[in-house]
Amino acid sequence: MNDGLTRKRLGRAALNGAGIVVFLFAVFPVYWMISTAFKPNDQIFTTEFIPFPSPPSLDHISRVFTKGVAGHSIWQYLLNSAIVAVSAVALGAVFALLAATAVARFRFRFRTSFLILLLIVQMVPAEALLISLFTMVKRLGMYDQLIGLVVINVGLTLPFSVWMLRTFVAAVPKEVEEAAWIDGASRFSTFWRVLFPLVAPGLVATSIFSFITTWNEFAYALTLINDQGKYTMPVALQFFVGQRSTDWGGIMAASTLMTIPVLIFFLLVQRRMVSGLVAGAVKG
Protein backbone atom coordinates (compact mmCIF):
# COMPACT_ATOMS: atom_id res chain seq x y z
CA MET A 1 0.00 0.00 0.00
CA ASN A 2 2.79 2.33 0.94
CA ASP A 3 4.39 1.47 -2.33
CA GLY A 4 1.31 2.52 -4.29
CA LEU A 5 1.20 5.81 -2.45
CA THR A 6 4.82 6.58 -3.24
CA ARG A 7 4.22 5.75 -6.87
CA LYS A 8 1.25 8.05 -6.96
CA ARG A 9 3.28 10.88 -5.42
CA LEU A 10 6.08 10.29 -7.89
CA GLY A 11 3.60 10.36 -10.75
CA ARG A 12 2.18 13.65 -9.54
CA ALA A 13 5.66 15.14 -9.19
CA ALA A 14 6.53 14.03 -12.73
CA LEU A 15 3.35 15.62 -14.10
CA ASN A 16 4.00 18.87 -12.26
CA GLY A 17 7.59 18.82 -13.49
CA ALA A 18 6.37 18.44 -17.06
CA GLY A 19 3.95 21.30 -16.45
CA ILE A 20 6.79 23.54 -15.33
CA VAL A 21 8.85 22.63 -18.41
CA VAL A 22 5.96 23.48 -20.75
CA PHE A 23 5.37 26.73 -18.87
CA LEU A 24 9.02 27.76 -19.16
CA PHE A 25 9.22 26.87 -22.86
CA ALA A 26 6.08 28.89 -23.58
CA VAL A 27 6.92 31.88 -21.45
CA PHE A 28 10.66 32.28 -21.92
CA PRO A 29 10.65 34.13 -25.28
CA VAL A 30 7.95 36.51 -24.03
CA TYR A 31 9.84 37.05 -20.80
CA TRP A 32 13.06 37.59 -22.73
CA MET A 33 11.37 40.20 -24.91
CA ILE A 34 10.13 42.18 -21.91
CA SER A 35 13.34 41.75 -19.95
CA THR A 36 15.48 42.96 -22.87
CA ALA A 37 13.22 45.98 -23.28
CA PHE A 38 14.14 47.05 -19.75
CA LYS A 39 17.88 46.39 -19.95
CA PRO A 40 20.42 49.14 -20.50
CA ASN A 41 22.55 48.57 -23.62
CA ASP A 42 25.60 47.26 -21.76
CA GLN A 43 23.46 44.42 -20.40
CA ILE A 44 22.09 43.67 -23.87
CA PHE A 45 25.24 43.62 -25.96
CA THR A 46 27.14 41.18 -23.81
CA THR A 47 28.15 37.56 -24.03
CA GLU A 48 27.07 37.04 -20.41
CA PHE A 49 23.67 35.75 -19.44
CA ILE A 50 21.81 38.39 -17.48
CA PRO A 51 18.42 37.01 -16.42
CA PHE A 52 16.97 40.23 -14.96
CA PRO A 53 17.61 43.81 -15.92
CA SER A 54 19.54 45.16 -12.96
CA PRO A 55 18.62 47.85 -12.40
CA PRO A 56 15.69 48.07 -14.87
CA SER A 57 15.97 51.00 -17.23
CA LEU A 58 13.23 52.84 -19.06
CA ASP A 59 15.65 54.19 -21.67
CA HIS A 60 14.39 52.09 -24.56
CA ILE A 61 10.73 52.57 -23.78
CA SER A 62 11.07 56.35 -23.59
CA ARG A 63 13.38 56.45 -26.62
CA VAL A 64 10.90 54.64 -28.91
CA PHE A 65 8.32 57.24 -27.97
CA THR A 66 10.49 60.34 -28.24
CA LYS A 67 12.99 59.51 -30.97
CA GLY A 68 11.04 56.67 -32.51
CA VAL A 69 12.15 54.87 -35.65
CA ALA A 70 12.13 55.73 -39.36
CA GLY A 71 11.54 59.36 -38.49
CA HIS A 72 8.40 59.00 -36.42
CA SER A 73 7.55 58.31 -32.79
CA ILE A 74 5.99 54.89 -32.33
CA TRP A 75 2.89 56.76 -31.16
CA GLN A 76 2.31 57.42 -34.83
CA TYR A 77 2.54 53.73 -35.74
CA LEU A 78 0.43 52.60 -32.81
CA LEU A 79 -2.13 55.20 -33.81
CA ASN A 80 -2.11 54.05 -37.47
CA SER A 81 -2.54 50.44 -36.36
CA ALA A 82 -5.38 51.42 -34.05
CA ILE A 83 -7.12 53.47 -36.75
CA VAL A 84 -6.98 50.60 -39.23
CA ALA A 85 -8.00 47.94 -36.73
CA VAL A 86 -10.86 49.88 -35.12
CA SER A 87 -12.33 51.01 -38.46
CA ALA A 88 -12.07 47.55 -39.99
CA VAL A 89 -13.65 45.96 -36.94
CA ALA A 90 -16.51 48.49 -36.79
CA LEU A 91 -17.37 48.06 -40.48
CA GLY A 92 -16.89 44.31 -40.37
CA ALA A 93 -19.13 43.95 -37.31
CA VAL A 94 -22.10 45.50 -39.14
CA PHE A 95 -21.72 43.26 -42.19
CA ALA A 96 -21.07 40.18 -40.07
CA LEU A 97 -24.05 40.74 -37.79
CA LEU A 98 -26.47 41.15 -40.70
CA ALA A 99 -25.16 38.09 -42.53
CA ALA A 100 -25.01 35.98 -39.36
CA THR A 101 -28.62 36.86 -38.57
CA ALA A 102 -29.62 35.81 -42.07
CA VAL A 103 -28.02 32.37 -41.85
CA ALA A 104 -28.91 31.69 -38.22
CA ARG A 105 -32.50 32.92 -38.26
CA PHE A 106 -33.83 32.17 -41.71
CA ARG A 107 -34.06 29.14 -43.93
CA PHE A 108 -33.72 30.19 -47.53
CA ARG A 109 -32.43 28.93 -50.82
CA PHE A 110 -28.64 29.10 -51.16
CA ARG A 111 -28.21 29.13 -47.37
CA THR A 112 -26.07 25.99 -47.44
CA SER A 113 -24.19 27.25 -50.47
CA PHE A 114 -23.41 30.47 -48.64
CA LEU A 115 -22.10 28.62 -45.58
CA ILE A 116 -19.89 26.40 -47.73
CA LEU A 117 -18.68 29.46 -49.60
CA LEU A 118 -17.71 30.99 -46.24
CA LEU A 119 -15.66 27.92 -45.35
CA ILE A 120 -13.90 27.85 -48.69
CA VAL A 121 -12.99 31.53 -48.87
CA GLN A 122 -11.59 31.36 -45.35
CA MET A 123 -9.08 28.88 -46.67
CA VAL A 124 -7.90 30.87 -49.66
CA PRO A 125 -4.49 32.12 -48.54
CA ALA A 126 -4.53 35.88 -48.03
CA GLU A 127 -0.96 35.93 -49.32
CA ALA A 128 -2.13 34.59 -52.69
CA LEU A 129 -4.56 37.48 -53.16
CA LEU A 130 -1.89 40.04 -52.33
CA ILE A 131 -0.95 40.70 -55.95
CA SER A 132 -4.46 41.15 -57.25
CA LEU A 133 -5.63 43.23 -54.28
CA PHE A 134 -2.53 45.37 -54.69
CA THR A 135 -3.41 46.20 -58.30
CA MET A 136 -7.04 46.76 -57.31
CA VAL A 137 -6.15 49.15 -54.49
CA LYS A 138 -3.80 50.98 -56.82
CA ARG A 139 -6.46 51.36 -59.49
CA LEU A 140 -8.96 52.70 -56.97
CA GLY A 141 -6.47 55.33 -55.82
CA MET A 142 -6.26 53.84 -52.32
CA TYR A 143 -2.58 52.92 -52.50
CA ASP A 144 -0.55 54.44 -49.67
CA GLN A 145 -3.71 55.26 -47.72
CA LEU A 146 -4.89 53.73 -44.47
CA ILE A 147 -8.39 53.41 -45.96
CA GLY A 148 -7.03 50.81 -48.38
CA LEU A 149 -5.83 48.68 -45.47
CA VAL A 150 -9.18 49.12 -43.72
CA VAL A 151 -11.10 47.83 -46.74
CA ILE A 152 -8.75 44.86 -47.24
CA ASN A 153 -8.93 43.85 -43.60
CA VAL A 154 -12.73 43.95 -43.62
CA GLY A 155 -12.61 41.45 -46.47
CA LEU A 156 -9.99 39.24 -44.83
CA THR A 157 -11.80 38.99 -41.49
CA LEU A 158 -15.43 38.85 -42.62
CA PRO A 159 -15.82 35.14 -43.45
CA PHE A 160 -14.56 34.02 -40.06
CA SER A 161 -16.63 36.67 -38.25
CA VAL A 162 -19.85 35.52 -39.91
CA TRP A 163 -18.96 31.89 -39.27
CA MET A 164 -18.38 32.51 -35.58
CA LEU A 165 -21.16 35.01 -34.99
CA ARG A 166 -23.87 32.79 -36.43
CA THR A 167 -23.56 30.38 -33.49
CA PHE A 168 -24.14 33.27 -31.08
CA VAL A 169 -27.21 34.44 -32.97
CA ALA A 170 -28.57 30.90 -33.12
CA ALA A 171 -28.08 30.55 -29.36
CA VAL A 172 -30.67 33.26 -28.68
CA PRO A 173 -34.04 31.49 -28.33
CA LYS A 174 -36.38 32.36 -31.17
CA GLU A 175 -39.30 32.71 -28.75
CA VAL A 176 -37.88 35.95 -27.36
CA GLU A 177 -38.08 37.62 -30.74
CA GLU A 178 -41.42 36.08 -31.54
CA ALA A 179 -42.85 37.51 -28.35
CA ALA A 180 -41.70 41.00 -29.30
CA TRP A 181 -43.05 40.54 -32.80
CA ILE A 182 -46.46 39.49 -31.47
CA ASP A 183 -46.48 42.51 -29.18
CA GLY A 184 -46.40 44.61 -32.30
CA ALA A 185 -42.74 45.56 -32.49
CA SER A 186 -41.52 46.28 -35.99
CA ARG A 187 -38.95 44.06 -37.63
CA PHE A 188 -36.21 46.62 -37.06
CA SER A 189 -36.99 47.24 -33.42
CA THR A 190 -37.23 43.49 -32.78
CA PHE A 191 -33.73 43.18 -34.16
CA TRP A 192 -32.32 46.27 -32.48
CA ARG A 193 -33.98 46.12 -29.06
CA VAL A 194 -34.36 42.38 -28.56
CA LEU A 195 -31.85 40.38 -30.59
CA PHE A 196 -28.95 42.85 -30.57
CA PRO A 197 -28.51 43.16 -26.77
CA LEU A 198 -28.55 39.37 -26.45
CA VAL A 199 -25.99 38.87 -29.23
CA ALA A 200 -23.76 41.74 -28.05
CA PRO A 201 -21.34 39.57 -25.99
CA GLY A 202 -20.79 37.34 -29.00
CA LEU A 203 -20.29 40.37 -31.19
CA VAL A 204 -17.66 41.66 -28.78
CA ALA A 205 -15.80 38.34 -28.86
CA THR A 206 -15.94 38.17 -32.65
CA SER A 207 -14.78 41.77 -32.93
CA ILE A 208 -11.82 41.10 -30.69
CA PHE A 209 -10.65 38.35 -33.05
CA SER A 210 -10.95 40.64 -36.03
CA PHE A 211 -9.08 43.28 -34.07
CA ILE A 212 -6.20 40.93 -33.30
CA THR A 213 -6.01 39.71 -36.91
CA THR A 214 -5.95 43.25 -38.25
CA TRP A 215 -3.56 44.53 -35.60
CA ASN A 216 -1.08 41.76 -36.45
CA GLU A 217 -1.48 41.88 -40.23
CA PHE A 218 1.86 42.31 -41.96
CA ALA A 219 1.93 41.37 -45.66
CA TYR A 220 -0.69 43.89 -46.86
CA ALA A 221 0.54 46.64 -44.58
CA LEU A 222 3.99 46.08 -46.06
CA THR A 223 2.92 46.24 -49.72
CA LEU A 224 0.09 48.77 -49.70
CA ILE A 225 1.81 51.52 -47.71
CA ASN A 226 4.86 53.38 -48.89
CA ASP A 227 4.78 56.59 -46.83
CA GLN A 228 6.66 55.96 -43.57
CA GLY A 229 4.28 58.17 -41.62
CA LYS A 230 1.48 55.73 -42.47
CA TYR A 231 3.21 52.51 -41.44
CA THR A 232 1.42 50.27 -39.01
CA MET A 233 3.24 48.82 -36.01
CA PRO A 234 4.18 45.42 -37.52
CA VAL A 235 5.85 47.10 -40.50
CA ALA A 236 7.56 49.77 -38.41
CA LEU A 237 9.19 47.09 -36.24
CA GLN A 238 11.61 46.01 -38.94
CA PHE A 239 13.20 49.45 -39.15
CA PHE A 240 14.98 48.86 -35.88
CA VAL A 241 17.11 46.39 -37.83
CA GLY A 242 20.02 48.30 -39.28
CA GLN A 243 22.52 47.36 -42.00
CA ARG A 244 25.31 46.69 -39.53
CA SER A 245 23.66 46.36 -36.16
CA THR A 246 20.23 45.97 -34.71
CA ASP A 247 18.77 48.16 -31.98
CA TRP A 248 17.67 45.18 -29.87
CA GLY A 249 16.59 47.29 -26.90
CA GLY A 250 14.39 49.47 -29.10
CA ILE A 251 12.88 46.60 -31.06
CA MET A 252 12.06 44.67 -27.89
CA ALA A 253 10.49 47.76 -26.31
CA ALA A 254 8.36 48.30 -29.42
CA SER A 255 7.42 44.60 -29.62
CA THR A 256 6.40 44.60 -25.99
CA LEU A 257 4.19 47.67 -26.49
CA MET A 258 2.63 46.04 -29.54
CA THR A 259 1.98 42.75 -27.76
CA ILE A 260 0.28 44.17 -24.66
CA PRO A 261 -3.15 44.96 -26.18
CA VAL A 262 -3.25 41.59 -27.92
CA LEU A 263 -2.36 39.75 -24.73
CA ILE A 264 -5.12 41.47 -22.78
CA PHE A 265 -7.72 40.78 -25.45
CA PHE A 266 -6.54 37.22 -25.73
CA LEU A 267 -7.04 36.37 -22.12
CA LEU A 268 -10.55 37.81 -22.40
CA VAL A 269 -11.70 35.63 -25.27
CA GLN A 270 -9.49 32.54 -25.41
CA ARG A 271 -12.31 30.17 -24.53
CA ARG A 272 -14.50 31.41 -27.34
CA MET A 273 -11.68 31.31 -29.84
CA VAL A 274 -11.37 27.58 -29.45
CA SER A 275 -15.09 26.97 -29.71
CA GLY A 276 -15.29 29.23 -32.73
CA LEU A 277 -12.49 27.55 -34.62
CA VAL A 278 -13.42 23.95 -34.02
CA ALA A 279 -17.15 24.57 -33.82
CA GLY A 280 -19.03 21.41 -34.42
CA ALA A 281 -16.03 19.15 -34.39
CA VAL A 282 -16.88 17.79 -30.95
CA LYS A 283 -20.26 16.66 -29.91
CA GLY A 284 -20.28 17.31 -26.18
Add this chain to the structure above:
Amino acid sequence: MTTHTSTAARGGDNSSAPARRPRQSPHRSSGLPDWVVPYVLLLPGLLVIAALLLYPLYQIIDMSFHKVGLAQIKAINPRPAEFVGVDNYTHIFESDLFWPSLRNTILFAAVTVALTLILGTLVGLLLNKLGKKMSMLVIVGIMAAWATPPTAQSVVWKWIFDSDSGVVNWSLNLVPTWLSELVFGVSDWSGHPWFNSTITIYFVFVLMVVWGAFPFIAVSVLAGLKSIPSELYEAAQMDGSGPFTTFRKVTFPLLKPVFSVLMVLSIIWDFKVFTQLYLLGGGTVNRDAFNLSLWSYAEAFSNPPKMGIGAAIAVVLTAILLVITFVYVRQIVKTEDDIR
Protein backbone atom coordinates in the same frame (compact mmCIF):
# COMPACT_ATOMS: atom_id res chain seq x y z
CA MET B 1 -17.89 23.90 -27.85
CA THR B 2 -20.80 24.21 -25.54
CA THR B 3 -21.93 27.31 -27.37
CA HIS B 4 -22.41 25.33 -30.47
CA THR B 5 -24.02 22.32 -28.88
CA SER B 6 -26.58 24.39 -27.06
CA THR B 7 -27.29 26.11 -30.34
CA ALA B 8 -28.10 22.87 -32.04
CA ALA B 9 -30.31 21.82 -29.19
CA ARG B 10 -32.25 25.05 -29.20
CA GLY B 11 -32.60 25.21 -32.91
CA GLY B 12 -34.36 21.85 -32.91
CA ASP B 13 -38.02 21.35 -33.55
CA ASN B 14 -38.84 20.26 -30.02
CA SER B 15 -38.79 23.85 -28.77
CA SER B 16 -41.68 25.07 -26.71
CA ALA B 17 -42.61 27.71 -29.25
CA PRO B 18 -46.16 28.98 -29.14
CA ALA B 19 -48.40 27.27 -31.61
CA ARG B 20 -49.43 30.59 -33.08
CA ARG B 21 -46.61 31.41 -35.44
CA PRO B 22 -46.10 35.14 -35.86
CA ARG B 23 -45.43 34.84 -39.56
CA GLN B 24 -49.02 33.79 -40.07
CA SER B 25 -50.37 37.02 -38.65
CA PRO B 26 -49.53 39.69 -41.20
CA HIS B 27 -50.89 42.52 -39.12
CA ARG B 28 -48.25 44.88 -40.45
CA SER B 29 -48.43 45.46 -44.14
CA SER B 30 -45.45 47.81 -44.23
CA GLY B 31 -41.90 46.55 -44.84
CA LEU B 32 -40.47 43.84 -47.03
CA PRO B 33 -42.06 40.53 -47.83
CA ASP B 34 -40.73 37.79 -45.55
CA TRP B 35 -38.82 35.85 -48.16
CA VAL B 36 -36.73 38.87 -49.16
CA VAL B 37 -35.45 39.62 -45.64
CA PRO B 38 -32.59 37.07 -45.46
CA TYR B 39 -31.31 38.11 -48.88
CA VAL B 40 -31.30 41.77 -47.88
CA LEU B 41 -29.39 40.95 -44.69
CA LEU B 42 -26.93 38.85 -46.62
CA LEU B 43 -26.33 41.29 -49.44
CA PRO B 44 -23.74 43.65 -47.88
CA GLY B 45 -21.57 40.80 -46.61
CA LEU B 46 -21.88 38.93 -49.87
CA LEU B 47 -20.82 42.02 -51.81
CA VAL B 48 -17.75 42.42 -49.60
CA ILE B 49 -16.79 38.77 -50.06
CA ALA B 50 -17.39 38.96 -53.81
CA ALA B 51 -15.38 42.16 -54.24
CA LEU B 52 -12.50 41.41 -51.89
CA LEU B 53 -12.12 37.64 -52.10
CA LEU B 54 -13.89 36.12 -55.08
CA TYR B 55 -13.04 38.75 -57.66
CA PRO B 56 -9.36 38.87 -56.63
CA LEU B 57 -9.33 35.07 -56.83
CA TYR B 58 -10.60 35.28 -60.41
CA GLN B 59 -8.21 38.11 -61.15
CA ILE B 60 -5.17 36.25 -59.88
CA ILE B 61 -5.98 33.37 -62.23
CA ASP B 62 -6.48 35.82 -65.09
CA MET B 63 -3.21 37.60 -64.32
CA SER B 64 -1.32 34.32 -64.29
CA PHE B 65 -1.98 34.07 -68.06
CA HIS B 66 -0.83 37.62 -68.75
CA LYS B 67 2.36 39.58 -68.70
CA VAL B 68 1.78 42.21 -66.02
CA GLY B 69 4.48 44.77 -65.34
CA LEU B 70 4.85 48.38 -64.32
CA ALA B 71 2.97 49.74 -67.36
CA GLN B 72 -0.07 47.63 -66.52
CA ILE B 73 -0.40 48.53 -62.86
CA LYS B 74 0.09 52.28 -62.89
CA ALA B 75 -2.91 54.29 -61.74
CA ILE B 76 -3.15 56.56 -64.79
CA ASN B 77 -3.63 55.10 -68.27
CA PRO B 78 -2.60 51.54 -67.56
CA ARG B 79 -1.73 49.60 -70.67
CA PRO B 80 -3.64 46.38 -71.32
CA ALA B 81 -1.77 43.24 -70.31
CA GLU B 82 -0.45 41.00 -73.04
CA PHE B 83 -1.88 37.47 -73.09
CA VAL B 84 0.96 34.97 -72.85
CA GLY B 85 -0.89 31.67 -72.46
CA VAL B 86 0.84 29.28 -70.09
CA ASP B 87 4.22 31.00 -70.41
CA ASN B 88 4.22 32.11 -66.78
CA TYR B 89 3.60 28.55 -65.67
CA THR B 90 6.32 27.14 -67.92
CA HIS B 91 8.59 29.82 -66.56
CA ILE B 92 8.01 28.87 -62.94
CA PHE B 93 8.13 25.12 -63.50
CA GLU B 94 11.46 25.52 -65.27
CA SER B 95 12.81 27.98 -62.73
CA ASP B 96 15.67 26.94 -60.43
CA LEU B 97 13.57 28.19 -57.56
CA PHE B 98 10.52 25.99 -58.17
CA TRP B 99 11.68 22.72 -56.62
CA PRO B 100 13.51 24.29 -53.69
CA SER B 101 10.54 26.47 -52.74
CA LEU B 102 8.03 23.65 -53.21
CA ARG B 103 10.27 21.37 -51.16
CA ASN B 104 10.68 24.04 -48.45
CA THR B 105 6.92 24.61 -48.36
CA ILE B 106 5.99 20.94 -48.10
CA LEU B 107 8.79 19.85 -45.76
CA PHE B 108 8.19 22.81 -43.47
CA ALA B 109 4.44 22.12 -43.35
CA ALA B 110 4.95 18.38 -42.76
CA VAL B 111 7.49 18.79 -39.96
CA THR B 112 5.73 21.72 -38.31
CA VAL B 113 2.26 20.19 -38.45
CA ALA B 114 3.52 16.89 -37.02
CA LEU B 115 5.47 18.55 -34.19
CA THR B 116 2.67 21.00 -33.39
CA LEU B 117 0.05 18.26 -33.22
CA ILE B 118 2.21 15.93 -31.13
CA LEU B 119 3.34 18.59 -28.69
CA GLY B 120 -0.13 20.18 -28.55
CA THR B 121 -1.82 16.84 -27.87
CA LEU B 122 0.68 15.91 -25.16
CA VAL B 123 0.22 19.27 -23.47
CA GLY B 124 -3.57 18.93 -23.78
CA LEU B 125 -3.43 15.51 -22.09
CA LEU B 126 -1.11 16.93 -19.45
CA LEU B 127 -3.42 19.87 -18.73
CA ASN B 128 -6.26 17.42 -18.24
CA LYS B 129 -4.24 15.53 -15.60
CA LEU B 130 -2.79 18.50 -13.74
CA GLY B 131 -4.28 19.98 -10.60
CA LYS B 132 -6.30 23.16 -10.84
CA LYS B 133 -3.60 25.67 -9.90
CA MET B 134 -0.90 24.05 -11.98
CA SER B 135 -3.07 23.79 -15.09
CA MET B 136 -4.09 27.43 -14.70
CA LEU B 137 -0.42 28.40 -14.59
CA VAL B 138 0.41 26.40 -17.71
CA ILE B 139 -2.64 27.78 -19.58
CA VAL B 140 -1.65 31.36 -18.81
CA GLY B 141 1.89 30.55 -19.96
CA ILE B 142 0.86 29.06 -23.28
CA MET B 143 -1.60 31.91 -23.83
CA ALA B 144 1.33 34.32 -23.70
CA ALA B 145 3.06 32.39 -26.48
CA TRP B 146 -0.12 32.15 -28.52
CA ALA B 147 -0.93 35.86 -28.20
CA THR B 148 2.45 37.13 -29.34
CA PRO B 149 1.98 38.76 -32.78
CA PRO B 150 3.88 37.00 -35.61
CA THR B 151 6.10 40.02 -36.18
CA ALA B 152 7.03 40.21 -32.50
CA GLN B 153 7.61 36.42 -32.47
CA SER B 154 10.07 36.75 -35.31
CA VAL B 155 12.15 39.51 -33.79
CA VAL B 156 12.27 37.83 -30.38
CA TRP B 157 13.42 34.50 -31.79
CA LYS B 158 15.93 36.29 -33.92
CA TRP B 159 17.25 37.91 -30.76
CA ILE B 160 17.32 34.60 -28.89
CA PHE B 161 19.40 33.11 -31.74
CA ASP B 162 21.56 36.20 -32.21
CA SER B 163 25.13 35.26 -33.08
CA ASP B 164 26.94 37.49 -30.56
CA SER B 165 24.60 38.15 -27.66
CA GLY B 166 21.96 35.45 -28.17
CA VAL B 167 20.98 33.32 -25.24
CA VAL B 168 21.13 30.11 -27.32
CA ASN B 169 24.78 30.52 -28.24
CA TRP B 170 25.51 31.38 -24.62
CA SER B 171 23.90 28.16 -23.39
CA LEU B 172 25.55 26.05 -26.10
CA ASN B 173 28.90 27.37 -24.86
CA LEU B 174 28.13 25.82 -21.49
CA VAL B 175 28.23 22.37 -23.07
CA PRO B 176 31.69 20.86 -22.48
CA THR B 177 33.85 21.48 -25.53
CA TRP B 178 34.53 17.79 -26.30
CA LEU B 179 30.82 16.99 -26.19
CA SER B 180 29.86 19.95 -28.32
CA GLU B 181 32.57 18.98 -30.79
CA LEU B 182 31.29 15.40 -30.85
CA VAL B 183 27.60 16.22 -31.26
CA PHE B 184 27.57 19.42 -33.31
CA GLY B 185 31.09 19.60 -34.68
CA VAL B 186 31.41 23.10 -33.25
CA SER B 187 33.63 23.87 -30.29
CA ASP B 188 33.10 27.58 -29.84
CA TRP B 189 29.58 28.99 -30.30
CA SER B 190 30.50 32.64 -29.75
CA GLY B 191 29.48 34.48 -32.90
CA HIS B 192 27.99 31.35 -34.51
CA PRO B 193 25.49 32.59 -37.12
CA TRP B 194 21.99 31.03 -37.37
CA PHE B 195 20.51 33.08 -40.19
CA ASN B 196 23.03 32.53 -42.96
CA SER B 197 22.14 29.06 -44.16
CA THR B 198 18.72 27.79 -45.21
CA ILE B 199 18.85 24.78 -42.94
CA THR B 200 19.47 26.75 -39.75
CA ILE B 201 16.96 29.45 -40.74
CA TYR B 202 14.39 26.69 -41.11
CA PHE B 203 15.40 25.12 -37.80
CA VAL B 204 14.59 28.37 -35.97
CA PHE B 205 11.54 28.91 -38.18
CA VAL B 206 10.06 25.49 -37.29
CA LEU B 207 10.83 25.92 -33.60
CA MET B 208 9.21 29.36 -33.57
CA VAL B 209 6.06 28.38 -35.43
CA VAL B 210 5.59 25.26 -33.29
CA TRP B 211 6.03 27.44 -30.20
CA GLY B 212 3.37 29.86 -31.42
CA ALA B 213 0.92 27.21 -32.62
CA PHE B 214 0.92 24.36 -30.07
CA PRO B 215 -1.11 26.34 -27.49
CA PHE B 216 -4.13 26.37 -29.79
CA ILE B 217 -3.91 22.60 -30.30
CA ALA B 218 -3.42 22.01 -26.57
CA VAL B 219 -6.43 24.09 -25.56
CA SER B 220 -8.61 22.50 -28.26
CA VAL B 221 -7.59 18.98 -27.25
CA LEU B 222 -8.26 19.87 -23.62
CA ALA B 223 -11.75 21.11 -24.52
CA GLY B 224 -12.33 17.85 -26.40
CA LEU B 225 -11.08 15.72 -23.48
CA LYS B 226 -13.41 17.49 -21.08
CA SER B 227 -16.33 16.42 -23.24
CA ILE B 228 -15.55 12.70 -22.90
CA PRO B 229 -17.62 11.12 -20.11
CA SER B 230 -15.40 9.84 -17.29
CA GLU B 231 -17.33 6.53 -17.12
CA LEU B 232 -15.57 5.47 -20.28
CA TYR B 233 -12.20 5.83 -18.59
CA GLU B 234 -13.38 4.06 -15.46
CA ALA B 235 -14.58 1.18 -17.61
CA ALA B 236 -11.28 1.07 -19.49
CA GLN B 237 -9.36 1.08 -16.23
CA MET B 238 -11.47 -1.73 -14.86
CA ASP B 239 -10.71 -3.77 -17.93
CA GLY B 240 -7.03 -3.30 -17.07
CA SER B 241 -6.17 -0.99 -19.93
CA GLY B 242 -2.91 0.96 -19.58
CA PRO B 243 -2.59 4.66 -20.37
CA PHE B 244 -1.31 4.09 -23.90
CA THR B 245 -4.01 1.59 -24.83
CA THR B 246 -6.64 3.87 -23.29
CA PHE B 247 -5.48 6.73 -25.46
CA ARG B 248 -5.45 4.60 -28.59
CA LYS B 249 -8.74 2.82 -27.97
CA VAL B 250 -10.83 5.42 -26.13
CA THR B 251 -9.50 8.97 -26.41
CA PHE B 252 -8.26 8.98 -29.98
CA PRO B 253 -11.37 7.51 -31.66
CA LEU B 254 -13.62 9.91 -29.75
CA LEU B 255 -11.52 12.94 -30.57
CA LYS B 256 -10.89 11.93 -34.17
CA PRO B 257 -13.13 14.68 -35.60
CA VAL B 258 -11.25 17.26 -33.52
CA PHE B 259 -7.91 15.94 -34.67
CA SER B 260 -8.89 15.97 -38.31
CA VAL B 261 -10.09 19.57 -38.14
CA LEU B 262 -6.98 20.63 -36.21
CA MET B 263 -4.77 18.86 -38.69
CA VAL B 264 -6.33 20.46 -41.74
CA LEU B 265 -6.29 23.91 -40.13
CA SER B 266 -2.63 23.46 -39.20
CA ILE B 267 -1.71 22.29 -42.70
CA ILE B 268 -3.46 25.28 -44.20
CA TRP B 269 -1.79 27.71 -41.83
CA ASP B 270 1.69 26.23 -42.14
CA PHE B 271 1.56 25.96 -45.91
CA LYS B 272 1.53 29.69 -46.47
CA VAL B 273 3.51 31.24 -43.63
CA PHE B 274 4.82 34.52 -44.95
CA THR B 275 5.44 37.03 -42.17
CA GLN B 276 7.79 34.96 -40.02
CA LEU B 277 9.87 33.69 -42.93
CA TYR B 278 10.10 37.16 -44.44
CA LEU B 279 11.39 38.55 -41.17
CA LEU B 280 13.70 35.67 -40.22
CA GLY B 281 15.27 35.39 -43.66
CA GLY B 282 15.77 39.16 -43.90
CA GLY B 283 13.19 39.89 -46.62
CA THR B 284 13.71 38.46 -50.08
CA VAL B 285 17.51 38.32 -49.91
CA ASN B 286 17.93 34.63 -49.24
CA ARG B 287 16.44 32.94 -52.31
CA ASP B 288 17.29 29.41 -51.18
CA ALA B 289 15.03 29.83 -48.18
CA PHE B 290 11.94 30.82 -50.23
CA ASN B 291 8.66 29.04 -49.75
CA LEU B 292 5.89 29.48 -52.33
CA SER B 293 4.33 32.54 -50.58
CA LEU B 294 7.62 34.36 -50.32
CA TRP B 295 8.67 33.45 -53.86
CA SER B 296 5.38 34.74 -55.25
CA TYR B 297 5.85 37.97 -53.33
CA ALA B 298 9.47 38.29 -54.43
CA GLU B 299 8.59 37.91 -58.13
CA ALA B 300 5.57 40.20 -58.04
CA PHE B 301 7.22 43.01 -56.10
CA SER B 302 10.68 42.78 -57.59
CA ASN B 303 12.15 45.60 -59.61
CA PRO B 304 10.75 45.57 -62.30
CA PRO B 305 7.61 43.83 -61.00
CA LYS B 306 6.67 40.51 -62.60
CA MET B 307 3.09 40.28 -61.40
CA GLY B 308 2.05 37.60 -63.88
CA ILE B 309 4.71 35.20 -62.64
CA GLY B 310 3.92 35.99 -59.01
CA ALA B 311 0.26 35.32 -59.79
CA ALA B 312 1.06 31.93 -61.34
CA ILE B 313 2.92 30.89 -58.18
CA ALA B 314 0.01 32.09 -56.05
CA VAL B 315 -2.36 30.00 -58.18
CA VAL B 316 -0.23 26.88 -57.66
CA LEU B 317 -0.24 27.53 -53.89
CA THR B 318 -3.99 28.14 -53.81
CA ALA B 319 -4.69 25.02 -55.87
CA ILE B 320 -2.75 22.85 -53.43
CA LEU B 321 -4.57 24.43 -50.50
CA LEU B 322 -8.02 24.10 -52.04
CA VAL B 323 -7.53 20.35 -52.42
CA ILE B 324 -6.76 20.17 -48.70
CA THR B 325 -9.66 22.51 -47.93
CA PHE B 326 -12.01 20.17 -49.74
CA VAL B 327 -11.27 17.50 -47.15
CA TYR B 328 -11.91 20.02 -44.39
CA VAL B 329 -15.19 21.26 -45.82
CA ARG B 330 -16.43 17.70 -46.22
CA GLN B 331 -15.57 17.00 -42.59
CA ILE B 332 -17.41 20.12 -41.39
CA VAL B 333 -20.48 19.45 -43.52
CA LYS B 334 -20.57 15.91 -42.11
CA THR B 335 -20.36 16.98 -38.47
CA GLU B 336 -22.40 20.19 -38.50
CA ASP B 337 -26.09 19.36 -38.74
CA ASP B 338 -26.77 23.05 -38.70
CA ILE B 339 -25.24 23.61 -42.10
CA ARG B 340 -27.70 21.47 -44.03
